[in-house]
Amino acid sequence: MSENSKKGLDAKAYVPLKEGESYKPYIPAEESIAEFTFKAVGLGILFGIIFGAANAYLGLRAGLTISTSIPVAVMAVAVFKILSKVGIGSTILETNIAQTTGSASSSLASGVIFTLPALFMWGMAPDLLQMTILAMSGGVIGILFMIPLRKYLIEKEHGKLPYPEGTACAEVLVANEVGGNKAKYIFYGMGAAALFKTLTSWIKVIPDYAAVKIPFIKKAGVGIDLSAALFGVGYILGPRIAWIMVGGGLLSALIIIPAIAYWGDARTVPLFPETVNLIKDMSSGQIWTRYVRYIGAGAVATAGIITLIKSIPVMIESFRAGAKNITGQSEQVAGNEKVKLINPRTSNDLPIKVVAIGVLMVVLVLALVPQAFGAIGGIDTRLIAALCVALFAFFFVTVAARIVGLVGVTSNPTSGMTIAALLGTATIFLALGWTDTAGKAGTLIVGCVVAIAASISGDTSQDLKSGYLLGATPRKQQMAELIGVLTSATFVCLSVLLLAETFGFGSKELPAPQATLMKLVIDGVLDQNLPWGLVAIGVGIAIVCELLKIPSLPFAVGVYLPLSTMTPILVGGLIRHWVEKKTKNKNQLEERRERGVLLGSGFVGGEGLLGVGIAAVAFMQSRKPDGIGTDWAGSELLATLAGAIAFALLVYWFFRTIKKAG
Numbered sequence: 001m002s003e004n005s006k007k008g009l010d011a012k013a014y015v016p017l018k019e020g021e022s023y024k025p026y027i028p029a030e031e032s033i034a035e036f037t038f039k040a041v042g043l044g045i046l047f048g049i050i051f052g053a054a055n056a057y058l059g060l061r062a063g064l065t066i067s068t069s070i071p072v073a074v075m076a077v078a079v080f081k082i083l084s085k086v087g088i089g090s091t092i093l094e095t096n097i098a099q100t101t102g103s104a105s106s107s108l109a110s111g112v113i114f115t116l117p118a119l120f121m122w123g124m125a126p127d128l129l130q131m132t133i134l135a136m137s138g139g140v141i142g143i144l145f146m147i148p149l150r151k152y153l154i155e156k157e158h159g160k161l162p163y164p165e166g167t168a169c170a171e172v173l174v175a176n177e178v179g180g181n182k183a184k185y186i187f188y189g190m191g192a193a194a195l196f197k198t199l200t201s202w203i204k205v206i207p208d209y210a211a212v213k214i215p216f217i218k219k220a221g222v223g224i225d226l227s228a229a230l231f232g233v234g235y236i237l238g239p240r241i242a243w244i245m246v247g248g249g250l251l252s253a254l255i256i257i258p259a260i261a262y263w264g265d266a267r268t269v270p271l272f273p274e275t276v277n278l279i280k281d282m283s284s285g286q287i288w289t290r291y292v293r294y295i296g297a298g299a300v301a302t303a304g305i306i307t308l309i310k311s312i313p314v315m316i317e318s319f320r321a322g323a324k325n326i327t328g329q330s331e332q333v334a335g336n337e338k339v340k341l342i343n344p345r346t347s348n349d350l351p352i353k354v355v356a357i358g359v360l361m362v363v364l365v366l367a368l369v370p371q372a373f374g375a376i377g378g379i380d381t382r383l384i385a386a387l388c389v390a391l392f393a394f395f396f397v398t399v400a401a402r403i404v405g406l407v408g409v410t411s412n413p414t415s416g417m418t419i420a421a422l423l424g425t426a427t428i429f430l431a432l433g434w435t436d437t438a439g440k441a442g443t444l445i446v447g448c449v450v451a452i453a454a455s456i457s458g459d460t461s462q463d464l465k466s467g468y469l470l471g472a473t474p475r476k477q478q479m480a481e482l483i484g485v486l487t488s489a490t491f492v493c494l495s496v497l498l499l500a501e502t503f504g505f506g507s508k509e510l511p512a513p514q515a516t517l518m519k520l521v522i523d524g525v526l527d528q529n530l531p532w533g534l535v536a537i538g539v540g541i542a543i544v545c546e547l548l549k550i551p552s553l554p555f556a557v558g559v560y561l562p563l564s565t566m567t568p569i570l571v572g573g574l575i576r577h578w579v580e581k582k583t584k585n586k587n588q589l590e591e592r593r594e595r596g597v598l599l600g601s602g603f604v605g606g607e608g609l610l611g612v613g614i615a616a617v618a619f620m621q622s623r624k625p626d627g628i629g630t631d632w633a634g635s636e637l638l639a640t641l642a643g644a645i646a647f648a649l650l651v652y653w654f655f656r657t658i659k660k661a662g
Contacts, residue, residue, distance in 0.1 A: 027092065027470060036097055036480065039090070040101070055068065060499060076095045080098075096173060097472075097480050100480040101480040101484040137362045143482055145359070162238065164233045169463075174470070186598050189599040193229060194607065206642045225564045237576075242569045299552075300556045349475055388446045401457045425447065572600065
């Protein structure tokens with residue numbers, strides 16, 4: 001057993017490496033233990049099917065999905081412990097492969113439910129074969145495009161890109177392996193978060209949201225999602241990026257929304273894309289939904305383009321490094337001789353030729369198999385659409401993999417990137433004259449595959465971060481991701497078809513808010529009535545950020561996402577900042593930091609597990625999960641105060657538990 005396995009993760013797991021330093025994974029590269037086994041992959045497939053279906057319901061109901069890496073890891077730990085009692089042992093790397101395989105389905109579900117319901121709304125409902133082809137294509141191409149970026153994003157940017165869920169997942173698995181006092185904080189955090197989630201989202205005795213209106217500023221307000229998971233992510237993430245994202249959210253909540261409200265007071269007709277309500281009659285939430293999200297989408301797309309331009313040198317370097325790995329070896333010049341260096345196990349990716357062949361096969365399937373694009377015309381049309389998929393998927397995989405390194409999978413603005421892909425594709429189709437219903441469907445299908453690719457790349461990068469910290473073999477994790485996509489795609493699509501048949505999309509039960517927005521974007525471009533002015537404002541915001549040396553991507557994410565999503569992340573980051581500033585003793589600082597990460601990981605896992613459980617129960621019962629306390633006792637204000645106090649007590653308990661460390 002390695003020295004690390006007695007102590008947990010190496011201290012360098014959380015900080016940037018200095019020149020000449022290297023990170024020592026939990027399982028050293030020279031050790032070879034069981035990893036890619038039948039029981040690990042099989043368990044991952046089973047969990048992937050369950051969580052993928054539940055997440056599909058949740059996304060169609062609420063317009064968002066949750067990361068299931070940690071819930072799957074916790075479930076895998078529990079099952080493997082049971083198996084060990086009957087003599088079937090397992091290793092930490094097998095558990096990691098199980099969660100890698102199982103978590104892929106949630107990202108797959110995100111891309112599907114954010115886009116394809118729009119086809120149902122157009123009266124062009126896809127069948128199971130078409131949906132499965134699209135889901136598999138998006139998943140495979142997203143994983144493949146991520147492979148040559150791993151060395152840069154995961155290894156070279158270690159400590160600079162925290163990958164909060166990936167780090168938390170590694171902590172969960174190590175805590176289980178080390179046992180003793182360390183493991184209990186994971187389960188303390190899980191229990192506290194699950195209890196809080198029960199109070200807010202299951203029996204609903206307190207709200208899951210608190211907001212305060214800002215006086216003297218029209219329709220301005222700040223809010224906070226009372227979420228233990230987001231708080232935990234904030235602690236893992238730290239304060240710097242959280243501050244930048246909250247800055248973007250404050251710009252939306254305190255400047256953009258009031259500015260639109262003041263400007264709209266004198267208008268006597270609705271402002272597109274709203275066609276019914278006047279601005280003066282709209283709430284701040286409605287203004288955000290109808291206008292600010294377009295601004296945010298423009299900002300995210302522009303910041304993504306800027307990020308891509310900045311990343312071109314490192315991307316070239318990543319692909320060059322990948323090309324040298326075709327034989328699993330690299331070369332180093334020593335004097336006048338080339339010395340072959342065998343890659344260590346922990347740096348062994350799938351070869352670049354696999355990436356190239358795989359991407360080519362996906363493009364050919366989309367172009368040559370008529371069922372993929374359904375009603376779209378001949379092979380020439382499908383080929384152009386397939387090339388659009390490859391182009392936009394490559395771009396947004398790069399962007400998404402970096403975004404989740406900053407803010408985590410839960411806050412990955414997949415819908416914003418999908419909107420940008422839809423805008424680009426719709427513009428191309430408009431230039432070619434493909435503006436009929438088939439053209440709209442083709443645009444949406446391109447967006448669907450790109451959305452899945454961007455979503456799965458975020459999940460893959462988090463899993464590869466876990467593997468990097470644990471000492472997994474990247475090649476085997478990448479194979480596990482591919483298996484997870486191919487085995488769960490049909491079941492995710494089946495659950496979507498079942499929900500469509502039962503409730504219909506755009507209904508009160510399943511409003512499918514993201515897909516409704518995608519439909520609006522496509523209709524706007526191809527019918528030539530998109531609010532380009534709003535998109536242009538977002539473009540300007542991203543450019544100004546760059547000129548002011550503010551990281552444009554996290555700021556744009558803050559503009560796009562509700563401020564209430566960012567505020568609990570900031571609270572967690574501030575707690576982390578206080579701990580690091582006030583603790584002078586180095587050993588005590590390490591103990592407090594580690595305990596906080598373990599508790600934060602438990603928060604993410606506990607809320608995630610219960611959230612999936614609520615969604616799964618609702619899915620099996622084919623109805624909305626009804627709460628007991630939907631009519632608050634007393635008043636809305638008292639209920640909000642109760643929720644805020646309960647959240648404050650949770651934060652205080654977290655803080656006190658950390659302070660006792662060391």
